Amino acid sequence: MALVGASFGAVSVAAGVSLPQTIALSVIVYAGGAQFLVVAAVAAGAAPAAIVLAGLVVNARHLPYGLVLADVLGAGGSRWSRVLSAHLMTDEATAFTIDQLRRHGDRAAARRLFLVAGAALFLAWNAGTAIGAVGGNLLGDPAAWGIDAAFPAALLALTAGAWRARIDRRVALAGAAVAVVATPLLPAGMGVLAGLAGLLVAGRGGFDPDGAPSGAVGAR
Structure with a gap:
């Protein structure tokens, strides 16, 4: 997760997105495929409406995730904890949680696992983004180092499981x-x-x- 986050940070600043904007994307949006897509669209000069729509379509897979985990994330949690849980929802955290629930059937334990995994992945992604963004500024032209290839490679890796x-x-x-x-x-x-x-x-x-x-x- 940290390595893909680092590649995003490097590609983002190389595409002309500022360091604060790059970090804000990872903290606020926190969706790898959508973030890479947004950066590519910005670099291509796409209209803001097209960028937002593309990001929403890419992230639409989180809707069934939320339906599957609704009972787990609502087990003993407040409204704000459910909002936080929704922000931490990723493919990996969802897979871990569903596996835990299938094996043991304990919703409270599954919720704790989701929060721990979600928080760890969130920190790894954002730490990687910061390192990649700072390093990308220092490296200069990403094409000279092959970093520009990280965008298509990361998208392929993120979607490979669906093929x-x-x-x-x-x-x-x-x-x-x-x-x-x-x-x-x-x-x-x-x-x-x-x-x-x-x-x-x-x-x-x-x-x-x-x-x-x-x-x-x-x-x-």
Whole structure:
């Protein structure tokens, strides 16, 4: 987590985002994929509305996380503790908590694990961001060190877990193809939104170039 945070900090300042803004993104937004996407969109000169919309779409996966963990995070906690818990929600903390709950069925213990894991990951991410941002300022041009490659590499790493099934990989490729084709034709930053729209259309339609429905592909 700290290493990916450091890569975000370095890429962010290299893209022209100030050091305070970079750190504020990690503290306030605290969403790796959305943060990388925001920085890329800012560097491309995208409109603020497009940046916000893209970030919201990327983070939409947290909605089912919240539904799954609602009972756990509400176990013996105040309203403010639930708000804090929502901010600490990540893929990793959610996975740890669900595994704990599945193994032992103790909601209070699962909630404690979520808070400990969430806080540790939050601190690691923000420490990494600060180190990467300061180091990025000192290193200068990220292309000279290969740091600019951290953006696509980090996004691939963050989303790799969702590509296990063949249909998932094909839907992802369909969205990427739409983004590549649309980028030179649309205003800056809108190609990303077009790619996200392509993901939604391909996913809902059970996109499969071999002609098999999504259910049949996933069953192989």
